[in-house]
Amino acid sequence: MPGSGKTLVAKTFRAEGFYVISMGDILRQDFEKNKMPNESLMEYAIRIRKEKGDEIIAKLTSIEIEKVNQMKVLIDGVRSMKEVNVFQQAGSVEIIAVHSPPRLRYQRILQRAREDDTLSEIWLRERDLAELSLGIGEVIALADYMILNDSDMETLKQNVLRLVMALKSD
């Protein structure tokens, strides 16, 4: 979910030698190549899902996974079990979720974007519900690993490092 600390988790994995693929980056690359005049990234994301199916970003990511030829890859940005199913066709999948209480997530987002007056807790709640309508709640509920990010950054980093070590020795 937005503001959960997912990006910091992905960064820590990368720093520890994991190959990380961001589904957001894959979408942006595809957008730069194929966008229509004046189309926004969000509009593009909705259009290609409509035209090519809900799994399109996962399918593009799968092509990237095959290219990089790594034993283990961390995929950042899964939004639904449909996407997880696409990755399961490429190999064994383990889901890592990062959880923060909504109150904390909203605080972090509002602090990061202090100059943006349009942001409010009500708007953030609505964005949460939009994310959830894609099915991300099901992915979180079925996570193989749950990283809690409800205190400080140092604790989060320690939790992530512990998981990285466990997964490396797997």
Place this chain on the structure above:
Amino acid sequence: MPGSGKTLVAKTFRAEGFYVISMGDILRQDFEKNKMPNESLMEYAIRIRKEKGDEIIAKLTSIEIEKVNQMKVLIDGVRSMKEVNVFQQAGSVEIIAVHSPPRLRYQRILQRAREDDTLSEIWLRERDLAELSLGIGEVIALADYMILNDSDMETLKQNVLRLVMALKSD
């Protein structure tokens, strides 16, 4: 989710003096009063949801909450944000989720029901997806407190007791 340790969490809250209302019990009481001949509990649950709306069990639970006249009540068995919204009309709500990795949940359920040959991991996965279709993933994703139950019972109990103390002093 089934096998997550939710019942043990509710028991610990009860032992610590919290008033606990089980939505499963509320459904069963309503079933005993109003069931049709030969109707099973599951059939009844589906029928009253169809006849009276998805929030019916939450509404019956709300009536019970008003009766008991307690400052704080733990409600066991919420399945969707629609139900959470019903409770929000009665007072301030904080969501507590209990998470265990699916692998562990399935192990626990299969150990508990050793004599039942019809249970399998595939069947349990399907039951998970049925639960998720009610919207429980959204509730978990928006939890204010996430209790991890991925090691032993003693650790779980310690985690729950820490939360009980925090909520009591709230």
